[in-house]
Amino acid sequence: MTTNSSPDTAPKGECSTAWLGRAGLRPTRQRCALAGLLIGGGNRHLTAEALHGEAQAADMGVSLATVYNTLKAFTSAGLLREIVIEPGRVYYDTRIDDHPHFYYESDGTIADAPVGSVAFASLPDAPDGTEIASVDVVVRLRTR
């Protein structure tokens, strides 16, 4: 849209290119910006809306639709993982391995459960013709 030919303070070669490149995604400005927000702050669990809010707060000029599309692209590229816990809301997790989550029913937030706090004594056999893709564990917490 705008003519941006002035070498601003944005070093565009310096984004999380490696992270993006791992999945063969072209490192555009928006993707770099979102990737920075995602991997910059440790493990995160956020919704598209929340990420869009952060992008807006940081004046990144990323539209909500692009946030949705980008999160989806990251997910199918294996860079993020979807967590479905509440009806009508998808959370994205920057950790992509199988791990359990705490869900605080009081405020709808999500957190990683302590590493190793959940261990399986047994897992079911996958039915014929299938294999286990992942095992999602959600520990729902209620205020006592």
Next chain:
Amino acid sequence: MTTNSSPDTAPKGECSTAWLGRAGLRPTRQRCALAGLLIGGGNRHLTAEALHGEAQAADMGVSLATVYNTLKAFTSAGLLREIVIEPGRVYYDTRIDDHPHFYYESDGTIADAPVGSVAFASLPDAPDGTEIASVDVVVRLRTR
């Protein structure tokens, strides 16, 4: 009290009154009909849309909104349990105890995993001020 001495075309005494009464829900015609569909066929995992479809097929004259409201009422009464597995779709389970589910990614169906197939060797401690309400386990199956 009134004695029901007019056996008209509405066999209203013959629904799952006990099931409904357990939660203090008034056994209306629609609720009885839906309850019959729900508990009549063993353990079920279905969406509001699916249940509405069955009700329509059986000429029960229950509106979609009522199906939603009824499922919600049943759930908060503890007669059903919500399962959130897919974004934008809520399944209801006629089994209300903590138990693991298989989710077939290929067609989006849900099934109970074999009883006892999942056992925990350890569970996390609930953070301060909270207690564990439930532990949801979803085994996602992919076609091999």
Next chain:
DNA sequence: CTCAATGCAAAGTATTTGCAACCGA
């Protein structure tokens, strides 16, 4: 230069809600 990526807004899907008519107790 070329084609994928973006932005906007409109379309879609799943679910909820307001309010008048209805029916079970």
Next chain:
DNA sequence: TCGGTTGCAAATACTTTGCATTGAG
């Protein structure tokens, strides 16, 4: 009769999509 329920349709929330413009390689 009385108040909880129902039904319809409009409203809401979240997410996806179409299409012209933009920008990375």
